[in-house]
Amino acid sequence: MALTIHVLDYGDIELEASFFVLGHNCGRVRRVPVYGFLILGGAYPVLVDTGYRDNAIMESLNMRGLQYHDNMIENQLAKHGVKLGDIRYIMHTHLHIDHAGKDDQFPMNTTVVLNRREMEFSVSGIMYPQYPKPDIIHLVERIYEPEAVRFLDLELTGAEEIIPGVWCEPAGAHTEGSMNVIVETAEGLACICGDVIYDINDQIIDHVRVNNWMEPQVTGNHSSTKRAEKAAIKKLLNNYTFLLPVHDRPARVEHGQVVGRPGMTVPGPMVETLPKRDWFPA
Template sequence: MALQIHVLDYGDIELETSFLVLGHECGRTRRVPVYGFLITGGAYPIVVDTGYRDNAIMESLGMRGLQFHDNMIENQLAKHGLKMGDIRYVLHTHLHIDHAGKDDLFPMNTTVVLNRRELEFSVSGIMYPQYPKPDILHLVERVYEDDAMRFLDLELTGAEEIMPGVWCEPAGAHTEGSMNVIVETAEGLACICGDVVYDFNDQIVKHVRVNNYMEPQVTGNHSGSKRAEKAAFKKLMNNYTFVLPTHDKGAKVEHGQVVGRTGMVVPGPLTETLPKREWFPM
């Protein structure tokens, strides 16, 4: 069976728009989704990212959490006929507050997989309080339990396979230890990229305050250089058929351009098809 990716809806958060795109609409509040992903069709199901712990914890960042009963991870998995204990691996694009808040609901024989540099970065004090104490302490506890944690060293290895058709690569953006999850689908490679991309429209389709036609706009929340973030974005746009971020609908990409937006299953029908942009020499 070909691998499929199902979007898990963990609720929404309200935050300032300039958090998503650097300097854009400062002071304006915007509501965005928080997605996780379920990979099926392989030897066992895999979850990528687990959302935020509860609504109250988002207040530590000055944000509002909007998570309801239907958004609970166990209820999202139940829609696919799965229980928490059925998941073999939980992969993390990174460990920010809205990505690793429900790991403690999984049994210790579910292996959490992350880039070793990301756990190191999470306890370094940089970008605090985006790494909440209860989330990170739970992951430290997992280090000392057999099979509860698997570390990748992607800066050195370049890529590591999780199971046939699923592997991880260094993201090169957002946080020092962020990683992308690559899935081989029937229609091409899909990349689950976490927060390397926040908003396709404002960053690339109708990008704001950028005068070069295919130059991406950077986010307002990154730990590395702006140049590195732009390069990571360009890599996504030039190497994958589907690009799936955490806070925006996924995109189908052809020749470096967004040509459609994905629904709740990838591959699957597009919810919106965009016209290809034609570029002419000056």
């Protein structure tokens, strides 16, 4: 049975717009979704990211959380016939406040898969308070429970397989330990790329405030160099058929360019398409 990826809606957040695209729409408030991803079709369900803990915790970053009953993780999973205890692995693209806030709702025999460098980075004090104390302390507690955590060393090993058809690779951007989750689908390789890309339109299609051909724009929130972030985005565009960021709708890629925006199941029907270089609303 082919693997499929289902997008989970964990609610929205409101924040200053230039957080997403460097120097773009400074001072304006922007509302964006927070997505997780459920991978089905393997021996057991696998989850990528768990969203943010609650609306109140987003205030620590001067952001507004907009999470309602339907967005609760148990309700999002239930739409696909999955319970919390059914999840075998939780993989995190990284551990920022909007990605790892619900891990403590899962039993200790659900293994959380982390890049070890991201765990180290989360307690370094760099990019604080994007790594909130209750989320990170829970992950530290998991270290002392058998099989509750699986650490990857992606900078040294390269790709590591989690289940057949699903593996992790170092992202090389956003945070020092960010990783991409690659899924082999019937229609091609899909990459869940976390926050390496925030905005498909403004960073890649229209690439605002960038002059050179096929040169992606960087985000306003990264700990890597601008060159490293650009290179990480180019790598995504040149290696995968589907790109799934956490704060924007998926994109389909051919020959290094975005050619469409799929529905919210990947692979799924192409509900919209793009002529080359034409603007597409985010």
